[in-house]
Amino acid sequence: MHVLIVAASGFIGRHLAARLVAEGVRVTAAGRAPDRLGRRLPGAAAIRCDLATNGLEDWRERLAGVDAVVNCAGLFGDERGYARVHAGGAIALFDACRAAGVGRVLQISALGAAADAPSAYHRSKAAADDHLAGMGDAFGWAIVRPSLVIGQGGQSSALFTTLAALPVTPDLGRADGLVQPIHVDDLVEILVRLLHAPLPMAARIDAVGPEPMTTAALVTILRSWLGLPDTMRVTMPRWMIAGAARLSIGPVTREGMAMLAAGNTAPVEPLIAMTGFRPATMARALARRPANGDDLRTARLAFVAPVLRVALALVWFAGGAIPLFVIPAATNMAWLARAGLSGGMATTALWAGALADIAIGAALLLRIRGAALAGIALMATYTLILTHIAPELWADPFGPLAKNIAVLALSLAVNALETRHG
Known part of the structure; x- marks a missing residue:
């Protein structure tokens, strides 16, 4: 075939x-x-x-x-x-x-x-x-x-596993209808059987797991799979859910929330009769591949990753805006003079550097691939110049150059997470 x-x-x-x-x-x-x-x-x-x-x-x-x-x-x-x-x-x-x-x-x-x-x-x-x-x-x-398909590499799995890894379990409350999740391995088994089924064939098949449940119950199952103990459940206010959906924060959209509120269930018996296959309960399906430390780290990083990107972008925006709008012009010119620049060249260098910083920040927020690496290259250039003209900054108690090490680590983390999802 x-x-x-x-x-x-x-x-x-x-x-x-x-x-x-x-x-x-x-x-x-x-x-x-x-x-x-x-x-x-x-x-x-x-x-x-x-x-x-x-x-x-x-x-x-x-x-x-x-x-x-x-x-x-x-x-x-x-x-x-x-x-x-x-x-x-x-x-x-x-x-x-x-x-x-x-x-x-x-x-x-x-x-x-x-x-x-x-x-x-x-x-x-x-x-x-x-x-x-x-x-x-x-x-x-x-x-x-x-219905909802759960398994390694799925967007729904990533969302609900991320929620499961939080310190408290979020509950959508009245905004949450019932779902009937099926594991991707069981869905694939159904498709393989249909590929080999005798012809003629003409069927509409609802591919669902055997258990209707709320998304809160699904999160609890995933939390157990991750090896985490039970924790406090917090019902999210409807205004918070609606606000997140209106802003399309992460995978939360108005359409997605409307689907969850409407529910997503069907009888499993017609599927079994058509294919001769009974999907496993979600807990049993997940148990076929026990979670490991990488699964837990991935779930926790999914929540942290956007925060890291925004934090790094803010560092670059500050690096561009502060010299232009906060530091006195005389101070800027004095520093540039130590680098051998003065007059129009100094002004050009100041604006070029500040705009480059702001561009890196914007690229990070726009999720342009390679923005974090471009930031590392620019930061390395600044560090080499300052080390040459003012090596004493390495011993400054406020650590204006030493902090670049932390920014380097943050940039590498953001780039690694970008590569993970690329």
Whole structure:
């Protein structure tokens, strides 16, 4: 069997591709960055695709010799992209599969997808689902609609594991409906069974775990998995939740909060009847890979990482603004004179340095890759110049140069965290 996985770089796509490659299945991984895909998924061929722009003709050559296609593409928080990727791009892919004679298509949708759903995310998924279902017996198809998917590398897992690692357990209170999480390994098992299921096949399947629960209960399970003891639970005020969602702080968005409030559950029995597989409870699924120290550190760093980036940005903003607006001009000129600069050259150097500092701070806040490393290079330049013209600053009780060591460490940490998520 030759399986083409669209959006193979995503959470579900990566896990499915790795499982199929391990079982000796021929896999082609499709995504917007094929070089990176090839490195991340050894054993799979990698090709470029972009559902946002590709039409039926773009898929013709890619689908030659393909037996099954799995569409794992999914955006969240990008309402402008929903119609292009979830709906238009997926529909073009399905039409191309029919034209190319592909034997089966699996569509990863979402529990709650419907034409009249309150969220644009679910409506866009439903548009592609209904188009695929409307193709009848053109090929075997299944629309798999997962609830919350938990597992290594998932955004939902990162969010709830981060919450689990906090000193207190946050509770969304009345803003929280029930979810029915399924582990990614169990979801992959379902997809593999559907890839090998006898044809004809035409099914909409709600892929859920066996236990409906609140997100607070899920956080408690993840906290136990991390090896942390029970702690105090604090109900978050609704105004705080609404404010965070309005500002789109981290993964908290108005759309995401609306989905949680609406709930996300379904009976598990039809899934078992269709696939012959019963997903494990979340506690049992997590126990298949016990957490280690790296898991706990990652969970705690996820909360700290944005703070480190903002703190470093503030250091650079201060470094640029203080010489321009706080330190007397005479003092600035005196220091620049010790470096051999005076007059217009001194003024130019002052403004160039200050604006460079402010640019580094802005780049950090904008999450421009390499900003922390650029800051290290600039800081090293300043340190060398000051060491040459005023070596006594190393012995100054306020540590104007010694503090650069701490800034260096902070910069290295921010860059390492950037690389972790790159």
